Amino acid sequence: MKTNFSLLFYLKRKKNYQSGPVAIYMRITVNGKRVEMTSGRSCEPRQWNTVNGRSSGKKEDSKSLNAYLDDLQFKIHEAHRQLTLHNEEVTAISIRDRFLGKQGSHHTIIGVFKEHNRKLEILIGSEYTKGTAERYRTSLKHAIDFLQWKYSAADMDLRKVNHEFITEYDFYLRSVRKCNNWGRIKYRPKKMATMDENQWPLFQNMFQ
Template sequence: MKINLSLLFYLKKRKSYKNGPVDIYMRVTVNGKRSEITTGRSCEPEKWSISAGRSSGKTEDSRTLNAYLNDLKTKIYEIHRQLIQKDEEITADIIRDRFLGKEETPITLVSVFQEHNRKVEILVGSEYTSGTAERYRTSLKHTINFLEWKYKVSDISLKKINHQFISEYDFYLRSVRKCNNNSAVKYLKNFGKIIRICLANEWMSINPFLNYKHKVKPVEREYLTEKEISTIASKAMVSERLQQIRDIFLFSCFTGLAYIDVKQLKRDDIIQGIDGEKWISIKRQKTNIPSRIPLLPTAMTLIDRYGDNQVCEITGTIFPVCSNQKMNSYLKEIADICGIKKQITFHIARHTFATTVTMLNGVPIESISKMLGHTNIKTTQHYAKMLDIRVSTDMAKLKAEVNYQPINFNPKIVRPKSADHGRQ
């Protein structure tokens, strides 16, 4: 972008001026926007040339004054040259502040990101979850690594973040970090919050995400069939630890609770529901959204099984839940024991509840969404995809309930006779 710079020295008379020397000001104009700076000198109006912007006198004082003004002009153009060389933003106000020694420390991306993450860490447990804080820590780490990879710097001015920056960051995540589409989009979504903070504080004037078009692609959710659930439930485990992992996983299959909600589940979270039966009543740790789930007999049996567990008595929880990492590791072992080829993780239990346990048994998706604690039914639809077996069941009901009469198709083909053929 071409930067047009002009400089003008002029006399600025005060409103109360009557006679005598007048203060000399320097006006810096960049792309039509002005900024004024006092020179600290003055001149008699009759000794001043408006067209030249200098003293018109022939005395030694006039020559000294003009030399001083020329030095100021040189300094202004040197500041302009340095800004161009460093590829920094150039405005009349920035040049003025540099000249007066009032140069502001530029606000940088990493410093804003770090301050955001600091506040998130403080609010973990009240407004944010530990998982959210971890995601922002990871996003910051990727951002710093990207700056070093692309620009060979540890931080960057907000003024340099544009659409090209976002495109290069997206490319870095997909190529260097080997992120799939959804992971790359989610990291940039976290990064986008930092950009929105900068825009709200007017540290940036243009949103670099304006033309960023990538979207999260639908992912086929894995779930267990009724037969696979039965196989896991009936299989004898080789250790007490595996049995506990199996039980906790099955409990999630029949309640739809996420790992962290099962881990934190307490006896006080089991209430008497509107129907007089036992219900789970919690607020989801991830979203703080209320979730109320009627307890199926299988789930209640699993709760009773751990009523006198020592670990549960100490922690006050219903189940002795280990870390999510260990849980998933044990689940792979259980899958091998049961001959199940699917990549089983604890989160598959939530998908299984939404599909096999509820949807395939005719529970409306609105009720499933309520039990899962979703705020948007579209989120539930990602868990509970329309399954072939459900489609088959629905169509069978349609055939049974609607008296469709078979249609008699005439197999004959009757070709119209041409006019000439008719006259023969």
């Protein structure tokens, strides 16, 4: 889903401010909701360009400050891009948290799938056959293609798997991949084929 995202650098004066450098803050806004945080730097008000959100000074310290702010801007936009790429919820808070490295260690669909396949490959000959491993490699490819086809995403948070997701994946296998009933079951993780609406959370542990 498209979001209205913006980033602003501005000077935040204290109530009792009289003179001297002022702290530079960042304001992240998404769909009208915003969060603010300090940039860790300051600037003299007379050298601050409010339109550009940068120092207007010509000396080396101003150039260094602007380069620092450029780097922060890049990292904020990259946090936004990563959230969008993985089809995660994009809010001012989620962008801030990803920028700060606070997004947590959520499992992703493709990440879990790849880890499952890695372990399965090790057990070929003792617990699994080469045919089974090949089937899961094909199933992984279908999952990757489906996320791109449906969500234009390289991966997704595993917590987003629900009835709608599984129904859409089943439709994809039937309509795009032209799988028959056996093919649909073969290329879906085991527990998908037998779950009812009260069992969708089991899908999040499908490879455990």
